Amino acid sequence: RRCGTTITETLGGTILMKIAVFNENQVGVINGDNVVDITELTGWNKEEPQRSLVQLMKNFNDLKPKIEEGLATCPSYPVNDVALRAPVPNPSKIVAAPINYILHKEEMNTALTVDRLGFFLKSPSSIIGPNDTVLLPFKDRRVDHEAEIAFVIGKEAKDVKAEDAADYIFGYLALMDITVRGKEDRPWRKSFDTFTPIGPWIVTNDEVEDPNKLQMNLWVNEEIRQSANTSDLIYDCYKFLEAASSVMTLLPGDIVTTGTPEGVAPIVQGDTVRIHIERIGEFSVSVDYKPGI
Ligand code: MN
Numbered sequence: 001r002r003c004g005t006t007i008t009e010t011l012g013g014t015i016l017m018k019i020a021v022f023n024e025n026q027v028g029v030i031n032g033d034n035v036v037d038i039t040e041l042t043g044w045n046k047e048e049p050q051r052s053l054v055q056l057m058k059n060f061n062d063l064k065p066k067i068e069e070g071l072a073t074c075p076s077y078p079v080n081d082v083a084l085r086a087p088v089p090n091p092s093k094i095v096a097a098p099i100n101y102i103l104h105k106e107e108m109n110t111a112l113t114v115d116r117l118g119f120f121l122k123s124p125s126s127i128i129g130p131n132d133t134v135l136l137p138f139k140d141r142r143v144d145h146e147a148e149i150a151f152v153i154g155k156e157a158k159d160v161k162a163e164d165a166a167d168y169i170f171g172y173l174a175l176m177d178i179t180v181r182g183k184e185d186r187p188w189r190k191s192f193d194t195f196t197p198i199g200p201w202i203v204t205n206d207e208v209e210d211p212n213k214l215q216m217n218l219w220v221n222e223e224i225r226q227s228a229n230t231s232d233l234i235y236d237c238y239k240f241l242e243a244a245s246s247v248m249t250l251l252p253g254d255i256v257t258t259g260t261p262e263g264v265a266p267i268v269q270g271d272t273v274r275i276h277i278e279r280i281g282e283f284s285v286s287v288d289y290k291p292g293i
Contacts, residue, residue, distance in 0.1 A: 016207035017030075018201045019202045020084055023082050025085060030201060034078055036070065042056055042059075042067070053087075057155075057253070058155075086130075087199060088127070088173070091152075092124070095255070096120055096177060096259070097119055097257065098114060100234050101262060103261060104259070106262070119247075120187055121187055122195070123191035127196045128194050128196065129199055130198070134194045134197065134285050135193065137290050139293060144265060145218060146177040148257045148260050149280070150198065150257035152169070152171055152172075153170065153255075154170030155168055156251060162236075162238040165241040168241065169211075172203050173202055175196065175255070176197045176275055178192075199281075211237045212231055212233060214278040215227075216261070221271060221272055241256060270288075271287040272284050273286075
């Protein structure tokens with residue numbers, strides 16, 4: 001059965017891929033407007049999607065020709081007809097940059113930036129997928145959106161220099177670092193369940209080319225709230241990987257998120273929040289109260 005044709009984009013003969021997790025934790029590659037189910041083809045275990053992702057990344061170069069063949073034979077569905085899940089389901093950690101854009105530093109009226117603040121950790125249990133719902137835990141606290149470019153670690157990284165960092169990044173995704181404003185430490189304010197929407201899929205490193213020159217926009221309902229370019233990062237993706245890996249070993253499947261530009265503002269019940277990053281894609285989540293509050 002012929003279910004697909006050929007992948008739409010190549011770069012110097014290399015297959016460029018967007019890898020999605022969908023429906024019952026199946027894995028797929030995006031081919032035009034379709035997602036091609038490569039679950040069986042790649043030996044992906046739906047019961048252990050994070051472990052399967054790590055295996056897929058480890059074996060990716062060997063799997064590529066097989067996946068390319070599979071585009072013609074594997075089941076294929078319109079992306080609009082499937083439920084996209086978080087493309088990195090359960091990393092060992094989410095390493096996150098504080099204050100990594102100058103204009104965000106100014107709007108937060110704060111003294112220090114990433115070079116002095118280092119980084120913080122967000123709980124992996126705060127991850128939700130594209131199309132899920134952010135649940136506000138309070139009715140009387142300000143909760144903000146933060147649009148960020150994030151990446152997934154492809155191989156163990158310790159003391160990696162910025163110039164070598166690209167070799168350790170498997171691919172990129174869009175991330176919202178949802179945040180309660182206030183005096184508590186960042187991990188508390190940013191780790192509530194549902195506070196890390198990610199998606200819409202992982203775009204492989206080679207497809208992104210230069211992650212430090214991408215336009216990033218975020219809208220609440222139809223109002224644009226954040227519009228910036230990753231060229232304004234203080235520590236760019238590679239430098240931030242260097243800084244993080246100088247402290248802790250980054251494991252395959254970990255997420256690193258690089259911080260938000262200016263324009264952060266509150267979200268409230270009923271909002272729809274949409275993020276778009278050039279070359280990566282877009283997704284939107286809705287906002288509601290946590291049940292019972
Ligand atoms: Mn942030």
